[in-house]
Amino acid sequence: MAKLHFYYGVMSSSKSAFLGINAYNFNRTDNRWEAIKPSIDNRDSDTNIVSRIGIVTKARALQNLDNYIPAPATQFILVDEVQFFKPSDIEKLVQIADNSNITIFCYGLKVDSNGDLFPASAKLLAEADEIHQMETVCEIPQCTNMASHHIRFDSNGNIIRGGNQVEVGASQYKSVCRKHFHDLYNGKVSLIQICRNQFINGK
Numbered sequence: 787m788a789k790l791h792f793y794y795g796v797m798s799s800s801k802s803a804f805l806g807i808n809a810y811n812f813n814r815t816d817n818r819w820e821a822i823k824p825s826i827d828n829r830d831s832d833t834n835i836v837s838r839i840g841i842v843t844k845a846r847a848l849q850n851l852d853n854y855i856p857a858p859a860t861q862f863i864l865v866d867e868v869q870f871f872k873p874s875d876i877e878k879l880v881q882i883a884d885n886s887n888i889t890i891f892c893y894g895l896k897v898d899s900n901g902d903l904f905p906a907s908a909k910l911l912a913e914a915d916e917i918h919q920m921e922t923v924c925e926i927p928q929c930t931n932m933a934s935h936h937i938r939f940d941s942n943g944n945i946i947r948g949g950n951q952v953e954v955g956a957s958q959y960k961s962v963c964r965k966h967f968h969d970l971y972n973g974k975v976s977l978i979q980i981c982r983n984q985f986i987n988g989k
């Protein structure tokens with residue numbers, strides 16, 4: 787039985803970069819690996835995982851894992867944007883780790899922009915052997931808290947509440963701490979007020 791790891795963190799917490807560093811190290815040690823991602827994530831490329839700091843990892847884009855079979859002799863599987871898979875896909879990864887003895891590293895978001903768990907991430911929190919948090923600081927100017935939530939907003943800086951959990955690239959997001967998430971989500975403060983107009987284009 788191999789280990790199933792879940793690395794969760796907010797957007798911009800370097801998850802895809804760490805995935806790429808793992809792949810780089812596996813190449814150096816001659817380990818067989820492959821990377822997969824949900825095909826819903828076509829932000830940058832259909833076949834590559836591209837981190838925000840430019841590390842590129844070759845990957846297979848898959849709609850689901852129903853018919854997924856790792857290539858022969860695979861020792862490690864790297865999964866990007868794992869939150870966009872379904873709980874049944876996570877069950878498939880559990881089977882692969884347990885029955886094929888392949889170590890699996892999953893990278894993804896824990897909660898959506900309403901503060902709710904993604905179903906796949908909930909399943910991973912229940913099943914993973916190792917759970918790791920990727921830390922980064924809250925994106926509100928001068929805040930020193932760790933970011934744990936995402937706030938979604940339109941081009942005028944108005945907070946978008948509810949809506950589709952699976953959306954890539956359409957809205958703007960900020961990774962914020964729990965306090966700022968609740969203050970903004972509940973309308974206690976406005977984004978323009980606390981960001982001094984720096985929110986446009988995610989800045």
Ligand SMILES: [Zn+2]
Binds near residue numbers: 926964
């Ligand atoms: Zn904050």
